[in-house]
Amino acid sequence: MKNFASFNLDECSLSNELWPNFINKIGIIKAKLAVSQSLDLQRMQGSNSTLPVLILETCGTALVDSKAVQNYIGLSYLGQGMVLIFSSKSKAIQLLRDN
Numbered sequence: 001m002k003n004f005a006s007f008n009l010d011e012c013s014l015s016n017e018l019w020p021n022f023i024n025k026i027g028i029i030k031a032k033l034a035v036s037q038s039l040d041l042q043r044m045q046g047s048n049s050t051l052p053v054l055i056l057e058t059c060g061t062a063l064v065d066s067k068a069v070q071n072y073i074g075l076s077y078l079g080q081g082m083v084l085i086f087s088s089k090s091k092a093i094q095l096l097r098d099n
Contacts, residue, residue, distance in 0.1 A: 009072040015092040018085045022056050034059045035096065038083045053084045054096075069095075 023031045038052035038061040046052065050063040066078050073095060085094045 009068060009093070012072075012086070012091050012093045014073065015087075015090070015094045018056060018087055018090075018092055018094040019096055022085070026059075030059075034061075035083050037061055039081065051078055051082060051084050053086050056085060056087045057089055 019031075022034075026034075034054055037059075038054045041061045041063065042050065042052040046063050049066055051066040051069050053062040053064050054060075055062065064084060069084055070076065070078055075095070078095075079097075081097055083096045085096055087093075
């Protein structure tokens with residue numbers, strides 16, 4: 001069973017603080033595990049037109065249309081290993097590249 005939740009990118013602000021705050025809250029090992037799980041979802045159920053999303057409040061993962069993210073953020077290329085971090089509480093997003 002798949003659950004779908006939606007969020008409007010236009011309601012979100014861009015942030016550079018989501019990832020560091022997330023690490024401070026749960027620790028680097030758990031934070032990296034959450035990113036890894038998002039990337040696993042992309043590999044298992046995603047496509048070239050999707051980008052994995054890590055939802056900070058629940059450590060949940062989802063897939064979002066990469067074109068919508070490209071248009072909102074203004075980047076012309078979103079590659080493998082990239083995760084969009086989303087905070088529903090602060091209505092903010094941050095793009096993270098996994099190393």
